[in-house]
Structure formats: structure tokens, C-alpha cells
Amino acid sequence: MITETIRVQMKKRRKRRRLKPIVKLWLLIIGLSVFIYAFWTEPEFIKKVIKKEQVLVPFEISGTYSSKLNDKMSSYIDYVEKSGVPPCRSEKELKKNPLLKPVNAGKNYSIDHLTHSHAYLSSKGKSLLDRIDADFGAKIKGTDLQGSHFIVSSLTRTKKNVRELKKVNVNASDRSAHMYGGCFDITYARFKNKRKKLDSNDIYKLKETIAEIIYQLMKEKKCWATKEKREPCFHVVSR
Numbered sequence: 425m426i427t428e429t430i431r432v433q434m435k436k437r438r439k440r441r442r443l444k445p446i447v448k449l450w451l452l453i454i455g456l457s458v459f460i461y462a463f464w465t466e467p468e469f470i471k472k473v474i475k476k477e478q479v480l481v482p483f484e485i486s487g488t489y490s491s492k493l494n495d496k497m498s499s500y501i502d503y504v505e506k507s508g509v510p511p512c513r514s515e516k517e518l519k520k521n522p523l524l525k526p527v528n529a530g531k532n533y534s535i536d537h538l539t540h541s542h543a544y545l546s547s548k549g550k551s552l553l554d555r556i557d558a559d560f561g562a563k564i565k566g567t568d569l570q571g572s573h574f575i576v577s578s579l580t581r582t583k584k585n586v587r588e589l590k591k592v593n594v595n596a597s598d599r600s601a602h603m604y605g606g607c608f609d610i611t612y613a614r615f616k617n618k619r620k621k622l623d624s625n626d627i628y629k630l631k632e633t634i635a636e637i638i639y640q641l642m643k644e645k646k647c648w649a650t651k652e653k654r655e656p657c658f659h660v661v662s663r
Contacts, residue, residue: 483567483626489635490612493658495648500661501599508604509546512582518542524605525550527579532561534616536577540589544580546605552647552662553608559637569626573616574634577657578602578609606662610634613656634658 512518524544529535530553535543545553553576564570581589581602590596601607612631615622622630638649638658650659 480568480570481566483564483569483629485629485632486636487632489632489639490651490658492639493635493642493649493651495642495650495661497597497599497601497650500648500663501601503663504601504604504606504661505599508601508606511603514582514584515542518544518580518582523547524580527553527576530554530557532557532564532572533574533576533610535579536575536611538578540585541578541581541602542585544605545608546662548662549580549606549608552606552641552660555641555646556610556634556637556660559640560634563633563637564630568620569617569622569630571617571619572622572626572630574630575611575614575616576608577611577655580605580607601659601661607660609652609655609657609659610638611657612651 509521509523512521512524518524519542521544523546525547527535527543527545527550533553533556556574560574564572579602581600583603586596586598586600586603589600590598612634613627615627615630617626620626635651635658638647638660641647642649645663647663648661652659
């Protein structure tokens, strides 16, 4: 008798706990509404939530190329002075020059804090940088170094920039290729990656990857390039 009474009481409790069909329907509608709103307002976040985690393979380099970037200034400076954008005296003059275009951060690179140059390039210089950007992204895609960015540390200089640079850098030249719009430097000492902290081995791999891309462009007669030592960068000149 006692057992039967307990069983009846438990059934009553279950009935009280059960949600009515109309309540369930309203909860479902509210849930779907929240999801749809989130999808339209924060689509990238939703994609990250529902997307399966991507399996990234360890990145491997195909060889050492940085030592092959050894063009001398004498091999390109005459050509650059004749075919490049005429040097600008000041920043104001540079920004008004229709042959120079502003350069913003790319898909796989960022612009460093510039002290003796300006983020402008000629059409030829920008095309070369875009090519390096695209090739670099393709190289690291699907690897554990995916999302890494290289850093452009110097671009176009004015005559004033060159004079000021010579005061702090005895190796700076009056005939700087940076004054003609088609030249830029890529540091090989630093890279960025928001997804992971890069160690020295990662930086070495990324350095040689950039060097390989530039070396291939050298073979295609797209540029001249030099691995600088005093300033850890690849000095790249479009041709």
C-alpha cells in the first residue's frame, strides 16, 4: 500500500515537471531566433563555433635560400635611377605624387612602425609585394604556421629621409634605391602570428620561406634582392 502511494506521488511529480507542448514550441522559436540573429550579426563567430577544428600539418622548408640573395647595389642602381619614380624632396611632395600609391597591411603582411620611410610604392613595387604576399600565404596554408605575417620594415624614402638616415646609419647611401618607389625591406628577424607564439625555429622556417619566394622572383627577373646583415632584412628592388 505504501509502495503504491509512493508510485502515485512520483507520477504526479513527473507530470508537473513536464513542459506543455506550447511552452516547448516557444522555447524552440526563441532559440532559433537567437541563433539567426547571431548568424547575421556575428557570422564569423558562428562559423568558428560550428566549424570542425582544422588539422594543421607541421611546416617544413625545402632548403636554405637566404644566402642566395646577394645582388650588389651596382647591379641595379643605374637601372632604378633611370626607370623609377623621380625622388621626392619631402613627405608632402611624396604624398601628392600620382605615381606613388599608399600601401596598407596585406593579407599575410603588416607594415612596421616607419621612422625613415613612408608606406608608398610605385605600381611595379606594389605588384611585387602583392606577389610575395600571395605566395607566402600559399606556402603556409594548412600548416602549423598558418596565419603568420611577415613585416615590411621600410618602403619609399624622400631625399630628406635619406639625409636624416645618414646621421644615424653610416652605411646609408645617397643613391638609395628606396627613393624610386620600387624598393622595400622585409625583416627576417620578426614575424607575427596571433594563433601561436613563434619560437626561434618557427622564425627560421618563415625566414627561409620568404627567401625562397624572393629567390624564385629573382630567377624570373622580377627583382633584385640582398640579404642585409647590419639590419636583419631582405632588401628587395623591383625590375
